[in-house]
Amino acid sequence: MTNSDSGRPVINAIEDRVAAAYGWDSLDKPVLR
Amino acid sequence: MRRLITALVLLLAAAGVHTAVDDSSPATMMARIEGAQSPNRQGLDPLTLQQLMERFHVPGVSVAVIRDFEIHWTKAYGTADVETGARVDADSLFQAASISKPVTAMAAVRAAQDGKFSLDEDINSILKSWKLPAGEFTRRQPVTPRALMSQRDTASPS
Numbered sequence: 001m002t003n004s005d006s007g008r009p010v011i012n013a014i015e016d017r018v019a020a021a022y023g024w025d026s027l028d029k030p031v032l033r
Numbered sequence: 034m035r036r037l038i039t040a041l042v043l044l045l046a047a048a049g050v051h052t053a054v055d056d057s058s059p060a061t062m063m064a065r066i067e068g069a070q071s072p073n074r075q076g077l078d079p080l081t082l083q084q085l086m087e088r089f090h091v092p093g094v095s096v097a098v099i100r101d102f103e104i105h106w107t108k109a110y111g112t113a114d115v116e117t118g119a120r121v122d123a124d125s126l127f128q129a130a131s132i133s134k135p136v137t138a139m140a141a142v143r144a145a146q147d148g149k150f151s152l153d154e155d156i157n158s159i160l161k162s163w164k165l166p167a168g169e170f171t172r173r174q175p176v177t178p179r180a181l182m183s184q185r186d187t188a189s190p191s
Contacts (some may be wrong), residue, residue: 011083014082
């Protein structure tokens with residue numbers, strides 16, 4: 001959860017980091033370039 | 034000598050198992066998420082969580098990770114109130130926003146399961162404090178809980 005209207009990118013980044021740390025590849029997303 | 038080697042191998046194996054468990058400890062996982070990411074997959078990976086919050090002007094964040102149906106760890110970052118400087122903690126309340134939709138749907142389905150109403154009845158027979166005004170579309174087909182929850186209908190007091 002975030003307390004900002006612009007929290008979505010932070011939430012997405014945290015989800016990506018959690019998925020990477022735990023090896024949850026079902027949450028993998030395309031790599032940004 | 035053979036016994037000594039066997040004992041040493043078992044000891045190392047046990048140490049290896051111990052290390053593997055420690056690698057997924059809450060403290061280790063928190064550190065991985067808070068720090069810059071390695072390998073760097075571009076995008077926002079070079080930033081720490083603190084830097085992410087600063088870049089997107091997010092004062093407070095609360096994280097809960099559920100693993101194997103149990104909360105593995107929770108941690109809060111930043112401020113809950115920028116005026117008072119009060120810190121966010123694990124009990125801070127946040128606006129649920131669209132998370133309320135699946136929660137409401139779950140409660141509605143459970144209420145229907147308990148026989149409190151049918152998913153296919155007119156929502157005006159269920160609503161108490163506000164009713165959906167009649168209109169061209171509701172005359173043809175009443176709005177039902179099933180239609181709302183499958184996003185085939187909408188109802189708004191505004």
